[in-house]
Amino acid sequence: MITDHPEKIPGVCYEIFVRSFCDSNGDGIGDINGIISKLDYLADLGIEAIWLTPIHPSPSYHKYDVIDFYEVDPEYGSLDDFRELLRQAHQRNIAVYLDLIVNHISTLHPWFVEASKGPDNPYREFFWWMTPEKIEAMGIEKRETSADSDEVYPWHENPGDEELFYGMFWKGMPDLNYDSENLRFELSKIIYFWLIDIGVDGFRLDAARHIYPPWVEFNNQNFWWYFDYFVRNIKPEAYTVGEIWATTEEVAPYFKNLNAAFNFDLSFALQRMLINEKNEDLTAKLIASYTLFEKYNPRFMDAIMLTNHDQSRIGSVVGGNPEKIKLAASILLTLPGQPYIYYGEEIGMLGMKPDPNIREPFMWSERFADPEKTNWIDPVFSTAETVVPLSRQQHHPDSVFTHYKSLIALRKSQPALSRILHPNIEEVSITDNRLLAFLRDDPQHPVLVIHNLSETAVSITLPEKETGFTTVLFATNIPSERIEKQFVLPAWSSIVLASQDRISK
Ligand SMILES: [Ca+2]
Ligand SMILES: [Ca+2]
Numbered sequence: 001m002i003t004d005h006p007e008k009i010p011g012v013c014y015e016i017f018v019r020s021f022c023d024s025n026g027d028g029i030g031d032i033n034g035i036i037s038k039l040d041y042l043a044d045l046g047i048e049a050i051w052l053t054p055i056h057p058s059p060s061y062h063k064y065d066v067i068d069f070y071e072v073d074p075e076y077g078s079l080d081d082f083r084e085l086l087r088q089a090h091q092r093n094i095a096v097y098l099d100l101i102v103n104h105i106s107t108l109h110p111w112f113v114e115a116s117k118g119p120d121n122p123y124r125e126f127f128w129w130m131t132p133e134k135i136e137a138m139g140i141e142k143r144e145t146s147a148d149s150d151e152v153y154p155w156h157e158n159p160g161d162e163e164l165f166y167g168m169f170w171k172g173m174p175d176l177n178y179d180s181e182n183l184r185f186e187l188s189k190i191i192y193f194w195l196i197d198i199g200v201d202g203f204r205l206d207a208a209r210h211i212y213p214p215w216v217e218f219n220n221q222n223f224w225w226y227f228d229y230f231v232r233n234i235k236p237e238a239y240t241v242g243e244i245w246a247t248t249e250e251v252a253p254y255f256k257n258l259n260a261a262f263n264f265d266l267s268f269a270l271q272r273m274l275i276n277e278k279n280e281d282l283t284a285k286l287i288a289s290y291t292l293f294e295k296y297n298p299r300f301m302d303a304i305m306l307t308n309h310d311q312s313r314i315g316s317v318v319g320g321n322p323e324k325i326k327l328a329a330s331i332l333l334t335l336p337g338q339p340y341i342y343y344g345e346e347i348g349m350l351g352m353k354p355d356p357n358i359r360e361p362f363m364w365s366e367r368f369a370d371p372e373k374t375n376w377i378d379p380v381f382s383t384a385e386t387v388v389p390l391s392r393q394q395h396h397p398d399s400v401f402t403h404y405k406s407l408i409a410l411r412k413s414q415p416a417l418s419r420i421l422h423p424n425i426e427e428v429s430i431t432d433n434r435l436l437a438f439l440r441d442d443p444q445h446p447v448l449v450i451h452n453l454s455e456t457a458v459s460i461t462l463p464e465k466e467t468g469f470t471t472v473l474f475a476t477n478i479p480s481e482r483i484e485k486q487f488v489l490p491a492w493s494s495i496v497l498a499s500q501d502r503i504s505k
Contacts, residue, residue, distance in 0.1 A: 010049035010095045011418050013340045017053050017309050017359045020374050028375035032077035036085050046408035049095035051204045065106035065173045069190045095201035103207040104173040116158050125180040128166035148245040188230050195235045202239030209244045224257035241303050248289045255293050260301035271317050277454045283427045283438045302337030313351035323492040326403045330494035333407040334449045336423030347390050348400040350381040365391040410474050416442035429463045448497040452489040461486045469497035
């Protein structure tokens with residue numbers, strides 16, 4: 001059980017797909033120095049923590065198949081660059097989380113190069129090896145596809161070898177086998193290196209539900225107990241957030257040993273609600289999920305997002321409609337938990353799968369040859385014709401960017417909105433399913449939030465209990481400072497209201 005937590009929990013987090021964010025040296029590939037040059041931008045936006053997708057040497061463009069856990073890929077910079085990033089991020093009170101991939105490595109990693117030499121190699125035990133006969137006898141030739149892997153046949157040939165190796169994502173990524181004490185020791189050295197020697201603030205943990213394969217899945221929690229035990233011993237305040245791409249019920253037990261976990265059910269519910277323009281009883285579902293999470297860890301942190309680097313971008317999910325892009329942001333940034341903004345969301349970037357097209361270059365400026373813009377891929381969705389670059393949004397009062405910035409500032413200014421531990425959300429008796437309405441309670445400054453999901457204006461009468469909420473803290477399309485208990489909320493609009501009564505007490 002987790003005993004300690006970060007002293008100051010970052011509220012608004014930001015996921016950076018490093019390759020596409022900002023190029024500092026003109027090679028067209030995003031890099032660490034590029035991120036350093038944008039720390040002021042992120043601080044100005046109100047970001048309190050950044051999660052970097054993997055930075056270690058790797059043969060792939062996304063770098064989720066690691067060759068060396070102790071280095072930075074030269075494409076992205078050096079360890080010294082990374083130390084400088086940490087130093088400058090911390091100066092601005094921005095925490096830095098590394099994407100740590102403990103489930104698998106690249107076949108080019110020395111551990112696998114060694115292990116593939118044969119059954120007698122000392123590194124053999126770092127992986128899962130089995131003869132075809134045993135695999136067949138156990139009935140594990142095939143796996144059921146999951147949200148995060150289409151792989152059906154997870155056993156792969158090692159040329160000249162009688163045994164196959166297990167790689168649930170694909171044959172270039174062999175799964176690691178943590179039954180090996182030597183491997184656990186190697187992992188503890190890696191954790192120590194990054195948390196203590198380098199000084200990162202925490203880890204985003206890739207594929208956390210897949211550490212042990214299906215036939216020994218029950219060992220997963222034991223592994224995370226071990227992981228957490230080690231982390232807490234060397235850096236009690238470190239932050240851990242797990243990618244458990246599964247239902248709320250499957251996510252919940254992971255809170256025993258991780259501070260936070262991404263809420264995929266919420267992500268998909270929000271996307272459906274924005275597409276269908278109908279509430280799916282979201283508040284009640286969230287409260288039920290909190291009750292479940294709390295059983296495993298009363299200090300759980302709900303890591304919430306619209307989409308991440310594995311999902312089609314929210315801008316495209318809502319058909320590129322700028323009003324709905326803003327509505328999506330309004331919902332995310334008024335819900336409890338830790339919002340993770342995926343880079344480019346704040347300027348309304350677009351993108352649909354396949355993966356490279358949801359990871360297109362960030363659009364910094366309108367200059368034809370923007371030296372900061374990465375060009376490792378020709379963008380298909382986020383182009384000069386479809387997305388207004390940041391430079392033209394930054395000082396525009398109606399831009400998506402200004403909308404994000406205002407909402408982040410609002411969230412940080414209101415204790416009722418920024419609560420992370422013991423999330424505060426309550427239902428209100430506004431039952432029109434075109435609306436998403438909820439109360440964020442607080443002893444001094446409770447806040448009432450109403451979103452209109454639909455394409456038509458909706459007339460609202462505040463319920464008896466909420467008639468005190470007449471002061472407008474934030475609104476899309478409603479200019480007045482104060483409203484009556486009856487008002488009309490325009491299409492795809494949001495309003496955040498404070499209670500005059502309770503504030504004056
Ligand atoms: Ca570069
Ligand atoms: Ca695994």
